Amino acid sequence: MTFTLPPAHAAWLTRAAGPDNLAVQAQYVGLLAEVEDDILGCFRDGGGVGYAAFPRFQALMAEDSGAVHDATLIEVTLPLVTGLVERLRSGIDVADVGCGSGHAVNLMGAAFPASRFVGFDVSDTGLTAATAEAHRQDLTNVRFVHKDAATLDGTERFDLITTFDAVHDQARPDLVLAGIAQSLRPGGVYLCVDVTASSTLADNLDHPLGPFLYTISCMHCMTVSLAAGGMGLGTMWGEQTARRMLAAAGFTEVDTKHVDGDILNTYYIATRSCARQRHLDGQDPRVGASNRRRFGPPVHGSPTDLRQPDEQSQWPPAGARSGGTSPGRESWRSTQSRCCIDGAAVRPTADRQTHGCRRTLPITWIVVGTRKP
Numbered sequence: 188m189t190f191t192l193p194p195a196h197a198a199w200l201t202r203a204a205g206p207d208n209l210a211v212q213a214q215y216v217g218l219l220a221e222v223e224d225d226i227l228g229c230f231r232d233g234g235g236v237g238y239a240a241f242p243r244f245q246a247l248m249a250e251d252s253g254a255v256h257d258a259t260l261i262e263v264t265l266p267l268v269t270g271l272v273e274r275l276r277s278g279i280d281v282a283d284v285g286c287g288s289g290h291a292v293n294l295m296g297a298a299f300p301a302s303r304f305v306g307f308d309v310s311d312t313g314l315t316a317a318t319a320e321a322h323r324q325d326l327t328n329v330r331f332v333h334k335d336a337a338t339l340d341g342t343e344r345f346d347l348i349t350t351f352d353a354v355h356d357q358a359r360p361d362l363v364l365a366g367i368a369q370s371l372r373p374g375g376v377y378l379c380v381d382v383t384a385s386s387t388l389a390d391n392l393d394h395p396l397g398p399f400l401y402t403i404s405c406m407h408c409m410t411v412s413l414a415a416g417g418m419g420l421g422t423m424w425g426e427q428t429a430r431r432m433l434a435a436a437g438f439t440e441v442d443t444k445h446v447d448g449d450i451l452n453t454y455y456i457a458t459r460s461c462a463r464q465r466h467l468d469g470q471d472p473r474v475g476a477s478n479r480r481r482f483g484p485p486v487h488g489s490p491t492d493l494r495q496p497d498e499q500s501q502w503p504p505a506g507a508r509s510g511g512t513s514p515g516r517e518s519w520r521s522t523q524s525r526c527c528i529d530g531a532a533v534r535p536t537a538d539r540q541t542h543g544c545r546r547t548l549p550i551t552w553i554v555v556g557t558r559k560p
């Protein structure tokens with residue numbers, strides 16, 4: 188039997204397609220299959236499967252995120268923050284927390300030679316790849332440091348801190364966010380790029396990447412956190428939880444944006460007021476009683492329970508457009524339509540044109556099973 192693909196479909200399965208290359212995503216299936224038995228064991232006995240069980244993870248993640256960074260980071264993502272490109276040109280201090288293989292840091296380092304960049308991670312594999320790339324490019328304004336993100340404490344200060352899909356799989360994302368808030372200089376910005384979702388499962392039923400992302404969550408992101416005795420937030424922690432945790436960490440202003448070219452993520456631009464900053468500078472703003480009881484050594488600050496449903500948080504995000512019939516689902520559909528649902532072929536062409544979406548991703552293999560009957 189012979190299988191053929193029309194040339195237009197085949198184009199989505201090669202590296203020439205950049206971030207639209209679905210073959211990259213398909214590699215996660217093999218990666219996750221390797222730990223299936225371990226995950227089953229965790230369902231029986233508890234605990235998690237640590238990063239060491241995913242030896243190919245850093246290389247795959249680098250290929251996945253690298254394609255998006257190449258297509259969008261300098262030209263689209265950084266300009267999302269008003270005035271940031273000008274500040275980067277004139278020279279500021281930047282940290283990328285959970286930098287993995289460091290491609291984002293190296294791209295920024297090359298684009299903004301007057302600024303200074305550091306990437307933090309605990310993966311030696313990632314840090315080695317990051318340093319090698321920096322050397323290949325003769326970058327003298329970037330460095331990579333082995334550092335647990337949960338130990339950021341404001342000793343070193345930055346004007347911009349970024350995380351690219353590096354919060355939701357942390358053991359202690361609450362400490363990481365609090366440390367990031369403490370490590371920003373006055374006027375500093377935190378750009379938190381993380382998976383677009385609702386924190387409520389029911390609101391994700393129409394998520395075109397939902398089955399795929401919940402699978403990744405169960406078999407990687409959540410389990411690596413649990414393996415370290417962590418919170419196990421998981422890939423689908425969602426916007427409500429993200430906003431609640433950012434607020435608990437001390438961020439007073441959180442804006443969200445999306446990038447045409449990144450179907451996966453929401454871009455949270457978080458800052459804090461001067462008054463709040465003075466308060467945080469005077470005391471450790473870390474997490475409160477419920478998390479102390481559950482997760483570890485005492486740290487002081489405002490109480491927060493990260494797992495409580497938050498009926499008050501804003502969903503859909505500001506600017507979302509209505510497209511469905513039931514309240515929970517219409518918010519999701521409309522929000523995603525900007526760059527995603529049209530690609531999943533669940534929106535009529537006319538509607539796609541209304542939203543100005545140019546991309547058409549043939550991701551039917553992910554969508555199957557998520558559409559409403």
Ligand SMILES: C[S@@+](CC[C@H](N)C(=O)[O-])C[C@H]1O[C@@H](n2cnc3c(N)ncnc32)[C@H](O)[C@@H]1O
Pocket residue numbers: 248249252253284285286287288307308309310313334335336337350351352353356357358
């Ligand atoms: C999903 S990957 C994202 C990597 C990179 N930002 C990217 O987009 O390719 C999450 C990263 O967080 C790192 N990480 C996990 N726990 C960490 C911790 N406690 N401190 C620092 N990095 C951590 C992992 O090693 C991994 O490189």
